Amino acid sequence: xxxxxxxxxxxxxxxxxxxxxxxxxxxxxxxxxxxxxxxxxxxxxxxxxxxxxxxxxxxxxxxxxxxxxxxxxxxxxxxxxxxxxxxxxxxxxxxxxxxxxxxxxxxxxxxxxxx
Numbered sequence: 001x002x003x004x005x006x007x008x009x010x011x012x013x014x015x016x017x018x019x020x021x022x023x024x025x026x027x028x029x030x031x032x033x034x035x036x037x038x039x040x041x042x043x044x045x046x047x048x049x050x051x052x053x054x055x056x057x058x059x060x061x062x063x064x065x066x067x068x069x070x071x072x073x074x075x076x077x078x079x080x081x082x083x084x085x086x087x088x089x090x091x092x093x094x095x096x097x098x099x100x101x102x103x104x105x106x107x108x109x110x111x112x113x114x115x
Contacts, residue, residue: 001095003042005051006031008073009080012050015088021095023050035059043067048098050087060102060115068115069099074106082107 004013006026016023024047026033033041035055042049048069049056057072059065075083087105103112 001045001047002050002071002091003038003045003047005038005049005053005056006033007052008050009084011080012084012087015084016091019088019092021091039065039068042069048095057102066115067100070102070115071098072102072104074104079107 002016002021002023004016004023004025004027008025008027010027013023013025024045026038030037030041035053038049039059041047048071050071050073052073054072056070060068060070071087073083073087083105086107090105090110098112100115101112102115103110
């Protein structure tokens with residue numbers, strides 16, 4: 001189950017829903033929600049935060065926020081189609097391995113760290 005942050009590309013959300021994946025979009029349902037509220041929503045609904053916002057890394061590593069899971073996307077806008085394919089392929093297999101981790105996905109590598 002995914003909680004797509006407000007900055008998550010609409011094409012990526014659409015691609016994930018076609019898998020089908022359960023994706024709740026902040027942009028569609030909770031526009032303007034603050035990071036702290038997103039974290040609380042992710043915890044209470046047991047969802048993985050999908051984001052391009054570096055602030056979630058700060059929440060996890062500097063503020064030591066526990067009980068959340070984050071997939072952080074790093075890519076250039078020219079790589080949008082490529083990142084959509086990568087994330088869709090990974091999440092098609094399942095989301096279990098992303099829980100309680102901070103995972104960074106680029107077009108070249110995937111790195112996960114336990115939270």
